[in-house]
Amino acid sequence: MVKVLLRFHGGLMNEPITSTVILEKGVKLNILKASIHEKGGEMLVEIPDVFAENVIEAFKSKGVEIVIKRTISVDLDRCIHCGECLSLCPVDVIKMSGDYSIIFDEDKCVACGLCVDACPMRAISLVVF
Ligand code: SF4
Numbered sequence: 001m002v003k004v005l006l007r008f009h010g011g012l013m014n015e016p017i018t019s020t021v022i023l024e025k026g027v028k029l030n031i032l033k034a035s036i037h038e039k040g041g042e043m044l045v046e047i048p049d050v051f052a053e054n055v056i057e058a059f060k061s062k063g064v065e066i067v068i069k070r071t072i073s074v075d076l077d078r079c080i081h082c083g084e085c086l087s088l089c090p091v092d093v094i095k096m097s098g099d100y101s102i103i104f105d106e107d108k109c110v111a112c113g114l115c116v117d118a119c120p121m122r123a124i125s126l127v128v129f
């Protein structure tokens with residue numbers, strides 16, 4: 001699944017764009033979050049991998065802005081909390097908690113990749129959000 005943020009700007013709100021794309025492409029979109037009103041809004045959707053390119057192009061052709069966010073995914077089963085990644089992060093995604101375990105605030109990640117390369121356990125990977 002590919003997670004994509006769809007941004008609908010003002011002039012698009014009178015058209016049934018999402019349902020049109022769903023019917024045209026025969027795809028099932030999983031809507032994870034939506035904030036839409038008459039002046040515009042955003043919708044976070046999951047698109048099955050095989051449909052992603054087609055569906056994204058369909059939304060773009062109808063004037064919808066597409067944001068594909070990259071972030072990290074951490075395999076906590078592999079992490080040994082060594083802290084190698086912690087000091088490298090330029091935007092404070094990675095912190096040490098009171099019990100000396102490493103915690104991640106993935107929403108802040110700018111996908112620079114520094115922590116991915118630094119991790120001796122290969123516990124971190126970059127993913128499309
Ligand atoms: S990829 Fe970069 S911004 Fe994201 S957590 Fe790692 S070091 Fe921080």
Ligand code: SF4
Pocket residue numbers: 074078079080081082083084085086102118119120121122123124
């Ligand atoms: S470098 Fe890897 S193993 Fe070490 S704390 Fe970070 S994620 Fe965990």
